[in-house]
Amino acid sequence: MSVTTRCAIRGTFLDISHPVTTAGELPDAVRSLEDGVLLLEGGRIVALEPWEAGQRWIDAATPLHDLRGKLIVPGxxxxxxxxxxxxxxxxxxxxxxxxxxxxxxxxxxxxxxxxxxxxxxxxxxxxxxxxxxxxxxxxxxxxxxxxxxxxxxxxxxxxxxxxxxxxxxxxxxxxxxxxxxxxxxxxxxxxxxxxxxxxxxxxxxxxxxxxxxxxxxxxxxxxxxxxxxxxxxxxxxxxxxxxxxxxxxxxxxxxxxxxxxxxxxxxxxxxxxxxxxxxxxxxxxxxxxxxxxxxxxxxxxxxxxxxxxxxxxxxxxxxxxxxxxxxxxxxxNMLQTLGEAYKVGQLQQYRLSACEALYHATLGAAEALDLHDRIGNFAPGKEADFVVLEPAASPLQVLRLQRCHSALDKLFVLMTVGDDRNIAQTWVNGQCAWSREQKEAAA
Incomplete structure (x- = not known):
């Protein structure tokens, strides 16, 4: 796909909407859309909105990638x-x-x-x-x-x-x-x-x-x-x-x-x-x-x-x-790495939540690299880098997800029992740069 192409992504979205300074602030910074739409154009993010509101961005010339059932987070x-x-x-x-x-x-x-x-x-x-x-x-x-x-x-x-x-x-x-x-x-x-x-x-x-x-x-x-x-x-x-x-x-x-x-x-x-x-x-x-x-x-x-x-x-x-x-x-795999980070915290009586872990792997990391004006979340104008997660890539995950009640619950499960099988797609600069489905079809 050319980076000049306009397209829309529908699915469940999770990101950290603004910088945070203490662990206690993290839950307020989490943005979760169970059914949202992300509009991309020219390799950048135009908007992320709930599906009902975001449909106004989509016309007959705008390709829609329907990824409902997937969890989409910043790259x-x-x-x-x-x-x-x-x-x-x-x-x-x-x-x-x-x-x-x-x-x-x-x-x-x-x-x-x-x-x-x-x-x-x-x-x-x-x-x-x-x-x-x-x-x-x-x-x-x-x-x-x-x-x-x-x-x-x-x-x-x-x-x-x-x-x-x-x-x-x-x-x-x-x-x-x-x-x-x-x-x-x-x-x-x-x-x-x-x-x-x-x-x-x-x-x-x-x-x-x-x-x-x-x-x-x-x-x-x-x-x-x-x-x-x-x-x-x-x-x-x-x-x-x-x-x-x-x-x-x-x-x-x-x-x-x-x-x-x-x-x-x-x-x-x-x-x-x-x-x-x-x-x-x-x-x-x-x-x-x-x-x-x-x-x-x-x-x-x-x-x-x-x-x-x-x-x-x-x-x-x-x-x-x-x-x-x-x-x-x-x-x-960052999911597995965050799972190890959770264990490091547990050994020191520190409870690393899924929302804090997501912050450290996305917007917090962008702040550390002085790139938070370009990457790290789904803010309009940022570069369109994101990952599409398959929450149920194994029978164990299917069983476990039956007890998840939110996107953050699903993310924590992926941190603890997930791996590269949970990466469905990786998008870079507004293009799908890697797809498990395409890789398996080519194998």
Whole structure:
């Protein structure tokens, strides 16, 4: 379908209608239409209204997609994952630092080959769409060709994507190291080639403080000053051993976050993955600098890194989205990831509701990425990215749904027993970019 085509979607809709600041406000922010109609034109949302009122938008020239029985939510926004690690998902038995050494670095070595990078980029983006994810903030490898391959594939799919090449000059195998000067030169060229091109944007991507010398971090600072509208994407306080290592490497700094803050890397459009083992001054710095966090429950559990504190996130008013963090994360599916987030909360006496979870995966994530004026809900004028959920994709779900009384009830069930089978369609920029029915018919 051309993005200039006008069309209408009928079904059950659920979104977060406005930004929220505390967990208690979330129910008032939820918009639920049991029988609604969404009008699209030119890849953007024109209106979302109840069916009776919205019929006035539809004439004989407007195609109507009747999706009654389906639950339609804004496209999921993944705030942290690594596309080169797609093929090593589920690597056994390590915690963060040894996991990097034994699995991650050897896998990333293969991305010296542009053809290899292109093949993995295709698989990666297909997995995102198959799981209802329409936008993402993504790590490449140290190789510029890894970013070229990913952006080229995303551009062909009209996806909104932020990505960057890893910047890394120490404490990694020689075959992945670069000099600060090489990193700066290659990163600048990538920014000039891709940043702001269609729905693509660039993120400065120092892997994490231990693999970044002061000289490299100074280069990142200079690039951010030169290109102030790019993003910063890195890791923060994921693992206790990692935190201790940062203190050894940067004894002059007040803590892990202070390393980044010192080099001017906090602020709007700065996204720090994990942030599990933070001290109070770091929480305050994240808030005061308008930085954001990516909560990655599946990878935090898989690597035994710790439990992210959702209550402190609200208490300090820090922006936050959810990340699958593939390949330490064990699924591309945001429903399953939110189910793991619920369990992380339960272990800390925090009750993550379905409406709060939806916020963190859609509008809250868009706020964390500074894209809330473009994506995140069904507000008029926003880009038409959404996912069509099949609530009853298995006999167990059919049975369970008999006791659901609202769209939020259905969403919570999908968070706890759902998976990629529940993704019926994924729409990107006003077009159906993935359909389970079409895929099964072609198989």
């Amino acid at each position: 999921f926004i993944d705030c942290h994952l690594h596309y080169p690690q797609t093929e090593m998902i589920g690597a056994f038995g390590e915690q963060l630092l040894s996991w990097l050494e034994h699995y991650t670095f050897p896998t990333e070595r293969q991305f010296t080959c542009p053809e290899y990078a292109a093949a993995i980029a295709t698989i990666f983006l297909d997995q995102l769409l198959q799981n209802g994810t329409t936008s993402a903030l993504v790590f490449g490898t140290v190789h510029p060709q890894s970013v070229d391959a990913l952006f080229s594939a995303a551009e062909a799919r009209q996806m909104r994507l932020i990505a960057g090449k890893v910047m890394m000059d120490r404490h990694a195998p020689d075959y992945l190291l670069e000099t600060p000067e090489e990193s700066e030169r290659q990163t600048r060229a990538l920014i000039q080639r891709w940043h702001g091109r269609g729905r693509l944007n660039y993120a400065l991507t120092p892997r994490f403080a231990p693999t970044s010398s002061p000289a490299l971090l100074e280069k990142v600072r200079q690039l951010r000053a030169e290109f102030p509208d790019v993003w910063v994407h890195t890791h923060l306080s994921e693992n206790p051993e990692e935190v201790a290592w940062v203190r050894e490497l940067f004894p002059e700094r007040q803590g892990y976050l202070d390393v980044y803050h010192h080099y001017g890397l906090t602020g709007r459009r700065s996204v720090f993955a994990h942030a599990i083992h933070l001290e109070e001054p770091e929480w305050r710095c994240l808030h005061d600098s308008d930085s954001a966090i990516a909560f990655c429950p599946t990878s935090n559990l898989f690597l035994g890194s710790g439990l992210f504190n959702l209550g402190k996130r609200w208490a300090h008013g820090v922006k936050m989205g959810v990340g699958t963090d593939v390949g330490a994360g064990t699924t591309f």
